[in-house]
Amino acid sequence: MTKKRLVVALGREAFGAIIPEQKKAVKRAAKAIADLVEAKYQIIITHSNGPQVGMLHTAMTEFSRLDNAYTVAPMSVCGALSQGYIGYDLQNAIRSELLERGIYKPVSTIITQVRVDPFDEAFHHPTKVIGRYMTKDEAAIEEEKGNYVMKEEKGFRRVVATPKPIDIYEIDAIKALSDANQLVIACGGGGIPVLEQGTHLRGASAVIEKDTASAKLADMLDADEILFLTGVEKVCLNYHTPEETTLNTITVEEAKNYVREGHFPETSMLPKIEASIEFVSKKPGRKAVITHLDKAKDAMLEKTGTIIVNS
Numbered sequence: 181m182t183k184k185r186l187v188v189a190l191g192r193e194a195f196g197a198i199i200p201e202q203k204k205a206v207k208r209a210a211k212a213i214a215d216l217v218e219a220k221y222q223i224i225i226t227h228s229n230g231p232q233v234g235m236l237h238t239a240m241t242e243f244s245r246l247d248n249a250y251t252v253a254p255m256s257v258c259g260a261l262s263q264g265y266i267g268y269d270l271q272n273a274i275r276s277e278l279l280e281r282g283i284y285k286p287v288s289t290i291i292t293q294v295r296v297d298p299f300d301e302a303f304h305h306p307t308k309v310i311g312r313y314m315t316k317d318e319a320a321i322e323e324e325k326g327n328y329v330m331k332e333e334k335g336f337r338r339v340v341a342t343p344k345p346i347d348i349y350e351i352d353a354i355k356a357l358s359d360a361n362q363l364v365i366a367c368g369g370g371g372i373p374v375l376e377q378g379t380h381l382r383g384a385s386a387v388i389e390k391d392t393a394s395a396k397l398a399d400m401l402d403a404d405e406i407l408f409l410t411g412v413e414k415v416c417l418n419y420h421t422p423e424e425t426t427l428n429t430i431t432v433e434e435a436k437n438y439v440r441e442g443h444f445p446e447t448s449m450l451p452k453i454e455a456s457i458e459f460v461s462k463k464p465g466r467k468a469v470i471t472h473l474d475k476a477k478d479a480m481l482e483k484t485g486t487i488i489v490n491s
């Protein structure tokens with residue numbers, strides 16, 4: 181029996197924001213992945229990095245202010261750092277969980293670069309929230325430093341540009357490892373955004389939306405399914421209102437209508453719905469699933485989650 185190829189996109193629930201939280205949270209992510217390995221999926225893992233990339237950028241910038249022996253790290257370098265240390269924790273947690281279940285399977289992280297367009301309009305309209313929540317006063321100080329901030333429900337956060345992913349440079353390596361039945365962590369944080377300049381890849385000051393990049397990766401790998409593991413069991417209409425209802429299986433057309441009706445916020449659920457529409461509508465038979473981190477196996481068995489199909 182050929183295994184189904186599945187891209188699993190791990191959201192913030194799988195990492196928390198700070199390093200001690202991450203060590204604990206990745207164990208839950210590892211359980212989800214191990215369940216899917218046991219269910220015989222061929223898995224490629226992607227992950228969030230919004231809180232982490234913001235933390236790294238702020239830390240490096242502030243440190244360089246204190247000591248001029250250190251320099252500011254560009255956002256692209258912070259993206260690479262985040263892929264490295266998140267991948268490190270994740271691959272070790274998955275390795276342990278699999279070994280405890282008597283399964284040996286190599287797990288590796290690929291530092292992944294993703295091509296973006298230097299003329300992408302997103303560079304003029306930053307919308308990607310990163311880093312920690314700030315108070316109004318902290319946000320004002322942040323703006324004085326030349327950074328953009330945005331007001332969210334729980335406070336203020338920094339925002340950076342989020343250009344569309346065009347191509348994934350390490351796709352052949354990702355595919356080779358996956359074809360060899362190994363677990364691969366790739367496109368972390370949406371991938372490091374790079375601009376192609378002749379033979380040189382130059383890092384861009386941006387953070388790619390990991391949901392969009394996950395759909396791109398899933399399409400380039402010709403995956404059968406994509407699974408977004410987030411903080412809710414099902415996607416809702418009229419979220420957090422007295423009229424709230426949950427969605428079970430919906431078609432791409434229904435999903436598009438709900439987007440038009442404005443049910444999904446731009447900085448949280450919308451990218452997952454748009455990525456699902458993009459992936460599913462490219463080829464018949466594809467499926468996208470959105471559910472809670474702890475419900476991965478049940479959702480793949482269609483016992484829970486929101487499932488997006490062609491028709």
Ligand SMILES: Nc1ncnc2c1ncn2[C@@H]1O[C@H](COP(=O)(O)OP(=O)(O)O)[C@@H](O)[C@H]1O
Binds near residue numbers: 411443
């Ligand atoms: N319509 C909606 N239905 C369900 N959850 C929603 C909705 N709108 C916003 N959310 C929130 O969006 C979150 C998912 O977005 P986010 O945390 O940014 O993703 P990720 O888990 O990939 O990091 C959910 O955990 C939930 O709190």
Ligand SMILES: NC(=O)OP(=O)(O)O
Binds near residue numbers: 227
């Ligand atoms: N890069 C990215 O989309 O990260 P978050 O999911 O944490 O926003």
